[in-house]
Amino acid sequence: MQISFSRLMLGLSLLLLFSCKVSQKTTPKTTLSKDDGVIEFTFLQLNDVYEIAPLEGGKVGGMARVATLYKQLKKENPNTFFVLAGDFLNPSLVGSMRHEGKRVKGRQMVEIMNACGVDLVVYGNHEFDVKEQELQERMNESDFDWLGTNVLQVKKDSTVVGGKYLVPFQKEKNGIKEVIPETFTWQIQDADGTTLKIGILGASIDKNNPVYVVFQDYKAEATKAYLELQNKTDLVIGLTHLEINQDLALAAQLPNVPLLMGGHEHHHLQYKVGNVSITKADANAKSAYVHWFKFDKKTGKHQLDSKLVEITDQIADDPTVKALVDKWTGILNDKLATVYPTPNEVIFESNKPLDGRDVSVRTQPTNLGKLFTAGFAAAAKKKVDLAIMNGGSIRLDDQLVGKIQAIDIFRTMPFGGQVWEMDIKGTTLANILQIGLNDQYGKGGYLQTHNVRLDRENKTWMIGEKALNPNQTYHVAINDYLYTGSRSIGQILQKLAVDKPSKGDLSDHRRDVRVAVIEYMKQLKKS
Ligand SMILES: [Zn+2]
Structure with a gap:
């Protein structure tokens, strides 16, 4: 087992080129202002979300409220980036029901995340609860990007030694196939023309092992990604789905990464290892983390202000997302009513x-x-x-x-x-x-x-x-x-x-x- 696996990995290293993706979100430069060398940007972080509608009788959670928060943050600063640190395709009641001849299996989440404007996700263990074909469909449906720093797909091929080989996952949009990258770069520009390149590395927990996926060592792969990004970006940030002790180990290994936005624990927490901050919000969008960065290009130094924001009925629903949530809850309620009327x-x-x-x-x-x-x-x-x-x-x-x-x-x-x-x-x-x-x-x-x-x-x-x-x-x-x-x-x-x-x-x-x-x-x- 061990031998065939390392052979698999060896063969693979020849096949794989380091894959990365660059995304630009720039604010047009206003003609009169002068580049001051300082730029601000914001991350909105969710993790472990399975429920699209509010919980506890409507009091907490709800993706339509998160969408409103994101819009507000974007209004304050167009350079705002929305991430979900893994675990969203499963489990959920909506996901387990049949609709249009198929089990839903996270389709509702992807649809809502698209409508919310999520930018980037990392694979959590629950993304691999679904069948390979279902995961592929969800990736293809997604308008957001996926980060696969230490995650590879197992392909069967009888013509290859060992009968299988490993490749990065791909998503297919409008007939175009796109490799799920190991690193992600976000290029931004503010109103006075200051530009910044932010590198993002990922790490996924090796917990759920269906036959179609292989997890590489998260620390080794994240470090490789860091070294790659370090040379071509101004700042590197992590998006992880790991157990907290693994996040702590990664933080110790990468002391110059100021922030690891993580998930998996289901309750909010914040740790500090040296200058590295690790944050996780509560599951099911009961809370979200907001990270405000200010970066000075002349000194290379940054300031980070992180805040846990509770998602409650004090935040208004975004009407577009609310309509989609209502559509899915309506389908669900109709199904449930056959078992329980109210x-x-x-x-x-x-x-x-x-x-x-x-x-x-x-x-x-x-x-x-x-x-x-x-x-x-x-x-x-x-x-x-x-x-x-x-x-x-x-x-x-x-x-x-x-x-x-x-x-x-x-x-x-x-x-x-x-x-x-x-x-x-x-x-x-x-x-x-x-x-x-x-x-x-x-x-x-x-x-x-x-x-x-x-x-x-x-x-x-x-x-x-x-x-x-x-x-x-x-x-x-x-x-x-x-x-x-x-x-x-x-x-x-x-x-x-x-x-x-x-x-x-x-x-x-x-x-x-x-x-x-x-x-x-x-x-x-x-x-
Ligand atoms: Zn998890």
Whole structure:
């Protein structure tokens, strides 16, 4: 494996020329003014955005508001550049639905990003959740540029040694193919004629490895890009999608890059390593970073002022983007209404964030997991002793807080499914819990539970207040994916009898896991 890969890379180095792209955004020079050697420019930074519409009952987020912010910044200074630091094609409820004969798979995001005027993106891990053809379609649809500093596409070719070779991704627009570059240069000019060349390097996390992509070492490739840009630009800036410790390492490696605009963590943060600033905004456009630069060409020195701007209902919607968002939410609401008649109804209010982040639901019991499994238990026809679900079915990768709408529950479990009931013997149940809470730690098969916990001191599973009895039979509610989709636990469950909801019975809330949870939360709200 190792040998064939390095051979692959060796063969490739002959094929690849260093690719770069130059973009110009210049303010026309006014005839009377004189070049003062000082130029100002602005970056608007988003990262990890999957939702086009506002969240928390309309209070926060929303791409139409971001579009307004961008317009305001551009009005202040035409030399404003809009970047998205990775993770936008997946996951989302809109993206998981079928429309015009195909799964949407990020098409809605690209359409909205085009309308917002996004200039440049870097690949995040979620861009590779979609199939190769889907990613290609999204790249082709995009009006913005992509930065592929350490990302290469695997092409199959039986005439080549090893049967495959690596190339940069390409996007095709109006029949013209364009290589996704390793570096990007933004050339600007201000009103008095001061010009500046800003180089941008990228780095993408090696986390999601579908067969069609290879990640090169991010530090080595970003450094190579830096050396390339250093000679032909005035200033080099980074656009990354890495874990924070990787950003910190990159900052230490490239001390003359003043800013790494990053993503992946989903919550806002700002770090400083020497003179390098690392910034990440909150996921789903709950906030955006604005970076104001002032560059003095005579001294080669710059000033940087960064501010996290919360995106809330205090910012007006941009009408063009709002119309597109409404179009997609309209399509979505029509689909959802076939399962639940009022998708925008507020069903619950929570002061505490309900945790549906991947990093949480695959490693620990969360309050959201508890709420969902309690919802399954409440939907059951016979009183259950406990309820379990695989944490990986929770696809929100975010937290729910404030006014929670029915649609938020659909966003949390976009793939749906049913609630099933089973009788499971104590010994078998202990085995399932052992697999789901220990062996599957960190994976999609990790269990979220209702009415069960591990007593670590006594090393026993507690069902409610009582220790699990190996000889007792327990009545359990599950999500059907646990039975049909999970390999390890599914194999065990498939030997047992299941009680499923009957078709067409609308009073049976087990017919859809989302309906079960929504109805349960509505009951909680009332009480
Ligand atoms: Zn990510």
